[in-house]
Amino acid sequence: MQIRIYADHAATTALSPAAYAAMQPWLQDEYGNPSTLYSLARKPRKAVASARKRIAACIGAKPEEIHFTSGGTEADNWALEGAAFCSPDRQGQIVTSSIEHHAVLHTCDFLGRLGYCIDLLPVNQDGTVAASVLEELLREDTILVSIMLANNEIGTIQPIRELAEVTHRHKSLFHTDGVQAVGHIPVDVKELGVDMLSASAHKFNGPKGCGFLYIRDGIAIEPLMHGGAQEHGSRAGTENVAGIVGMATALEEHQKQLKHEMTYLCGLADILLGHLRETGLDFLVNGSSNRIPGSLSLSFRGADGEMLLHRLDLMGTAVATGSACDSKAAVLSHVIQAIGVPDDYKHGTVRITLGMDNNEKDARTIAGQIARILK
Ligand code: PLP
Numbered sequence: 001m002q003i004r005i006y007a008d009h010a011a012t013t014a015l016s017p018a019a020y021a022a023m024q025p026w027l028q029d030e031y032g033n034p035s036t037l038y039s040l041a042r043k044p045r046k047a048v049a050s051a052r053k054r055i056a057a058c059i060g061a062k063p064e065e066i067h068f069t070s071g072g073t074e075a076d077n078w079a080l081e082g083a084a085f086c087s088p089d090r091q092g093q094i095v096t097s098s099i100e101h102h103a104v105l106h107t108c109d110f111l112g113r114l115g116y117c118i119d120l121l122p123v124n125q126d127g128t129v130a131a132s133v134l135e136e137l138l139r140e141d142t143i144l145v146s147i148m149l150a151n152n153e154i155g156t157i158q159p160i161r162e163l164a165e166v167t168h169r170h171k172s173l174f175h176t177d178g179v180q181a182v183g184h185i186p187v188d189v190k191e192l193g194v195d196m197l198s199a200s201a202h203k204f205n206g207p208k209g210c211g212f213l214y215i216r217d218g219i220a221i222e223p224l225m226h227g228g229a230q231e232h233g234s235r236a237g238t239e240n241v242a243g244i245v246g247m248a249t250a251l252e253e254h255q256k257q258l259k260h261e262m263t264y265l266c267g268l269a270d271i272l273l274g275h276l277r278e279t280g281l282d283f284l285v286n287g288s289s290n291r292i293p294g295s296l297s298l299s300f301r302g303a304d305g306e307m308l309l310h311r312l313d314l315m316g317t318a319v320a321t322g323s324a325c326d327s328k329a330a331v332l333s334h335v336i337q338a339i340g341v342p343d344d345y346k347h348g349t350v351r352i353t354l355g356m357d358n359n360e361k362d363a364r365t366i367a368g369q370i371a372r373i374l375k
Helices: 017-026 039-059 072-084 102-114 131-137 160-169 241-256 258-278 305-314 334-338 360-374
Strands: 066-069 093-097 117-121 142-146 173-177 196-200 211-215 283-286 295-300 349-353
Touching: 017 241, 039 066, 039 241, 066 072, 072 093, 072 102, 072 142, 072 173, 072 196, 072 211, 093 102, 102 117, 117 131, 131 160, 142 160, 160 173, 241 258, 258 295, 258 360, 295 305, 305 349, 305 360
Parallel strands: 093 117, 093 142, 142 173, 173 196
Antiparallel strands: 066 211, 196 211, 283 295, 295 349
């Protein structure tokens, strides 16, 4: 069965036609390595510099604060390990939340095995981290606090500005995983007051395997990649020129229509919820009302989320249960556990993340399909 309705935009998105077109020249005709000295390198070098400027403008950063990576996972690993390794005695505290993506949580596990003290912040029922709880946990030796801007399963948006302020009062660094937020809600690094922010192109209709880490001017972290002098010596490896250009194009496209996109996706999610409520099904909407537009984590009483996913798949609709990276594992997601979804609902959780390629008919169809399966 072919997928007719794609409703898993938090897992990945299709490359936009504009991004695809913008990438073409750099794959064949202009294949020069930007680091070389002859004329073939000039155009790719300029293209990377221009993309850096365009991306920086989208998030209120300076071009030199944007560091290209192979995606969100690398950006998260680099932020955490890069900050931790500035402490040569391998000691000190790193604070994160219990609902982070595994790119952060598993990196913390690794740093914990090296000797750092890792503390996980609890979240409240809607998945929000409270600044007061963070403040109580901070110590004199806190190196870094890493709290995601928006959660990939329940969409909850964190009070990042407040959390960063508390962290800075304790003279520690603040990183946010912005992978689910960049391109979908307004993100201004100066307004948020963060020291580092991770992003990934494939979450906003850019290519896979391409992302960036914003590192505030004046912050020095250890490189993760060692080798050549690319990215001003901070991240070795020949630049993914086509990917970087595609990412800049895709992000600019989202930025231009951000307000419209947010209104449209909130409207679609409301339609879907409205139709589901009319069916009389017993379900909970997880996460905060302040969440990523179009993002719905729903827990159906007495249902089996994985069975629901497969039945929807047979009907031509793609949704998720936990996070994308966990989609093969039948374990209950750490996020659903952390927010304390009641026992008789938690196993019936599905994540529906709508995108600009969805319409009202899709929203109504998904609600109808769920009702047919569960009834
Ligand atoms: N962080 C969050 C919140 C994510 O949702 C994801 C991907 O699902 C990642 C990090 C990893 O990004 P990437 O797929 O670019 O490695």
